[in-house]
Amino acid sequence: MERTSEGHLKTLLRTQGLRFTPDRLRIFRALADADKPVPVAALISMVAQDGVNQATVYRTLEQFLAVQVVQTVLLKDGIVAYELVPPFSSHHHHFICLDCGAVQDLPAERVDSALDKSMEGTGLRVMTHKVDIYGQCEKCHTPSP
Amino acid sequence: MERTSEGHLKTLLRTQGLRFTPDRLRIFRALADADKPVPVAALISMVAQDGVNQATVYRTLEQFLAVQVVQTVLLKDGIVAYELVPPFSSHHHHFICLDCGAVQDLPAERVDSALDKSMEGTGLRVMTHKVDIYGQCEKCHTPSP
DNA sequence: TCGCTATTGCGATATTATTGCAATTACAAT
DNA sequence: ATTGTAATTGCAATAATATCGCAATAGCGA
Structure with missing residues (x-):
């Protein structure tokens, strides 16, 4: 095993x-x-x-x-x-910084359950999903010294 | 205007x-x-x-x-x-059929709000996001005659 | 209408991805 | 362990994609 x-x-x-x-x-x-x-x-x-x-x-x-x-x-x-x-x-989502391009993983639980609910009764068979969130990471939106 | x-x-x-x-x-x-x-x-x-x-x-x-x-x-x-x-x-999410590759749009509201909540207090500045859901569309998982 | 600068076409070139085939290798059965 | 067979790999060619330089063209603000 x-x-x-x-x-x-x-x-x-x-x-x-x-x-x-x-x-x-x-x-x-x-x-x-x-x-x-x-x-x-x-x-x-x-x-x-x-x-x-x-x-x-x-x-x-x-x-x-x-x-x-x-x-x-x-x-x-x-x-x-x-x-x-x-x-x-592990299953996770992504945060992608539009300034520096860095990618970091995000915990997925909270969004996943909402996502599952939203697909109920659609007649579509869900197998997996990807959630990518774009923005600025802390480094890139902090006033640079 | x-x-x-x-x-x-x-x-x-x-x-x-x-x-x-x-x-x-x-x-x-x-x-x-x-x-x-x-x-x-x-x-x-x-x-x-x-x-x-x-x-x-x-x-x-x-x-x-x-x-x-x-x-x-x-x-x-x-x-x-x-x-x-x-x-x-319009802002929407995608459902992508893994069998036939067809893409259809999905309403986004429900997931969006959960997503916003999950990002509160992370120190990340969210600008946009993409949600892609993969599975089988109705056509592809219906028992074919 | 004019002038400045962004945009475009075109062909060449660079980059990225795919392929055919012979040699090699994993691994199931012996 | 040994062997047979089909999957995998390397290699170099080829195909497919993407980028570029530069002269000609055309938006659009003044």
């Missing part, structure tokens, strides 16, 4: 007919270590040091997306970034 | 030191007519018929983004799309 996050990844991949390879683990770890959404370009250079090929990164992300290991997030200026999703990371 | 949406666009651009040109109006109209998020590639081909150059589309989107005429939205599979924002369109 697996209890680690990487063990779970292995299980998930296997049950989907995918293989648990060193490259995939490296990519997974890069995302886990970053602990914030990572643009493709950054991810490519992060794992390039470990000898992972660019094409492999693209192919892996596509699969991780398909089997729900990662999700995409839109950063400032329309840049697409990737991050792990539950149970590989 | 301008009352139309296009009139407002004109005013907004002018006050930002930008010009109200035929190409920009065409791009704006294409987005307004689509009435749903449009990927860049699609937008380019839509206005190409009117003789708008590809480079112009990119440059215009960048400016529309800067002066808050449009915002980006992430569709299924990480495709970035553009849509008008208030007051050029």
Whole structure:
């Protein structure tokens, strides 16, 4: 019985007919270590040091997306970034600073319940959601000395 | 006193030191007519018929983004799309079908107020937000005959 | 109407993403 | 452990996207 996050990844991949390879683990770890959404370009250079090929990164992300290991997030200026999703990371929302582009996680509970309620009786089957809040972080709206 | 949406666009651009040109109006109209998020590639081909150059589309989107005429939205599979924002369109959230990729707008009120509350006292200055809900639309989860 | 400056077209170029195929490797069954 | 098979990877080419420089054009304030 697996209890680690990487063990779970292995299980998930296997049950989907995918293989648990060193490259995939490296990519997974890069995302886990970053602990914030990572643009493709950054991810490519992060794992390039470990000898992972660019094409492999693209192919892996596509699969991780398909089997729900990662999700995409839109950063400032329309840049697409990737991050792990539950149970590989906690469910959370994002606050994205429009000045400096920094991303911080926000607890999700309060909004989630309102969101669930608002979807009752719509005939739509909700599977997941993303909430991104944009504004200025403390650093950027504090009168600079 | 301008009352139309296009009139407002004109005013907004002018006050930002930008010009109200035929190409920009065409791009704006294409987005307004689509009435749903449009990927860049699609937008380019839509206005190409009117003789708008590809480079112009990119440059215009960048400016529309800067002066808050449009915002980006992430569709299924990480495709970035553009849509008008208030007051050029109503404030709303999205429901994106993970099967067919269709996007539909959702009323925003209920979630918005919960969201505002949850941000009180965080020290963050909220300017806007995006809520995207993913799942299956009615068509896709109805037992197909 | 004029003049200044933003905008545009165009083609070239840079950047980013995808592909085909042979070699390699994970891993289930033996 | 060993083996067979199908998934994965590297590589380099190719395709697709996005950006640029600069001369010509056109908004729009005066």
